[in-house]
Amino acid sequence: MASGTKIEQQAKSATKEKFLPRKLIAPALIFSIALTQVPFLVTIYFSLMEWNLLKPQEKAFAGIDNYIYVFKTGDLLPAIIATVGLTAFSVVCSLLVGLFFAVLLDRKFRGQSIARTLIITPFLIMPAASALIWKFSMFDTNIGIINFVVQKLGFSAIGWSTQYPYISVIILLTWQYAPFMMLILLSGLQSQSREVLEAASVDRAGVLRTFAFITLPHLRQYIEIAILLGTIMLLQAFDPIAIMTKGTGGTKTLAYLLYERAFVGMNVGQAAAYGVVTVILTIIVATISLRSLFKVFISGVSK
């Protein structure tokens, strides 16, 4: 009898022990569910409404009309192509520029830390500010530095935002994100074993061969991480499009399209529908890319 109660008590305290931590977690769990899922549910609800802010009297349930609109107007596919294209080109360009500067900085010289700080600066400037800087100080036809040089070389000034909006956005994003790539690649370069490099030079491998056959394979994981993180950040690029090109010339990305539906069209329903479709697409892409992201991290750890 006595032992029976003991066992019962033990079992009770065991279940108590199990429930207590769960109870303690509960507020945080409920909070995070509320914070992440409620807005999404509200967005889904909005996406089923006919709701233009400028026509409050016509607010009504619309069913899937907004989704039909999203797929029928044909703005979605060009926006996806623009987003993927701009992101891909910008990531590749900033990776190459970043690699170039990382290799240059991976040696001892006077003022190395000053040079490094200066090169990182573009990444620290607010995106809207850097878009304005490029619009006026660099690309402008009258006071821009690029056009000043172009004209000094004897050519006529180039209307960047008008003639080459796509390239302008890529140039700006590359300028902004190359420092980020450089930081990751530089840490990779500095973790290289000096002995291996020394051995290579003893074997009379040239600089280019050493770089191609020793440094680059060593950098592979760093490059993969840089590409993945860069892609995640660049997919959200919005400021250069809003400030410089206004979505012309194939630069209307998903982010800008969404902004337009919500704040120019004032159409909450349509904007929400675009938002839901974007989230679904993002989940699909993210599941695939996160898998490879984890692979990169895991293999990085195992080595």
Add this chain to the structure above:
Amino acid sequence: MNNKVKALIAIVVVAIAGVVVVQQQSGGDVTLTLATVNNGQMKDMESLKSEFEADNPGIKVNFQVMEEGDLRSAVTSDVANKAGQYDIVTIGAYEVPQWGANGWLTDLTSDLADDAYDVGDILPPVKDALSVDGMQYAVPFYGESSILMYNKEILDAKGVKLSNNPTWNEVAAAAKKVNSANTAGICLRGKPGWGDLFAPLTTVVQTFGGTWYDMNWDAKVNAPEFVQAVTFYKDLLASAGQKDPVSYSFNECLTALKTGKVAMWYDASVAASMLEADDSPVKGKMGYAHAPVAKTKEAGWLWSWNLAVPANTQNKEAAVKFIKWATSKEYHNLVGTKLGWSLVPPGARTSTYSIPEYKEAAAAYAPITLEVMSAVNPKQPGVNPQPWVGIQYVAIPEFQDVGNQVAQLVADAIAGRITVKEALDKGQVIAQAAGDAQK
């Protein structure tokens, strides 16, 4: 009950009593909340509000000054959802007739009828644009039209003369003649947006005989006249315009003209006061002319920033009193004597243009502003009648969106990525969907 609880209850009781007493004391006072745009003239109004408060004891006016875009969305959502946060709102000529028709604004017709206010003194086209079926829903604080501004030194050097009412063909010829490697012939807005590119471009479309919609709300965006006008605008930019049109709107063109990078500019008349300001390098060198025309007599646009009282305000009487004061003849005199005569709000009252001090201070641009603003016709700005009142915009809620999307297509056409016809064929579909919603 322990002492702590007693103390707490005592504190709460005192606090509630305090609130009640304060509320009773301020019972006779009214605080008006005014939402407005961050333009110079509005800030002048804020600096002079103490004069109004001194004359009207018991009324306080609280200004909320915002960027144009922020103001538009803040005021729209407040008024549309009847939140009642503002007693007075500053809205553009584009919004007034729509909001008036929606029943969101107080009808001011009877409140403005007294002789002292003299409602007949308000410039007739501006008054027309603010009325729906004879009922006036807002009063203009200041107004503007569009004019052609040109640097006389540059034009004289090439022997170019412009008349007071030039045609677009004359202007295009002049622009090509003065165009050089360092100085563009003409600056025209190219930044995609209904209020940027399409403000001047719509006036060009109308004077070429085109329109956005016919009387049945059928879109006319790919009609031959519309295509011809946009092609003309594009060709003029390509042959004698500034190099990077997509980057250029009001402020960029203003800078370019001030620094001598362009010779001519077609834009808002309010720019003239900035070109003639004391710190402007082109002060006194400028010439002004009516908006260039093709088939119509006048082609200038019409815009005004207006004060209106939302229908659901609790303080209607005090709010009306304030907007009458801020748009009165006495207020114009007050600005002139206290702040300087060149700062008097332009384009609202005819009598402003007969004040001797103002005539002297604004001699370079006051006559042409009055001339153009009295001449334009917001009821039928183009060749054919239209089902809305307004010149450089269509007074329907969808127009912001339609104008924006078509402007992006036109910008692609200006850059040569698609033809004008292709751009406007796509624009026609977008515009027709909005037109169908009006039928």
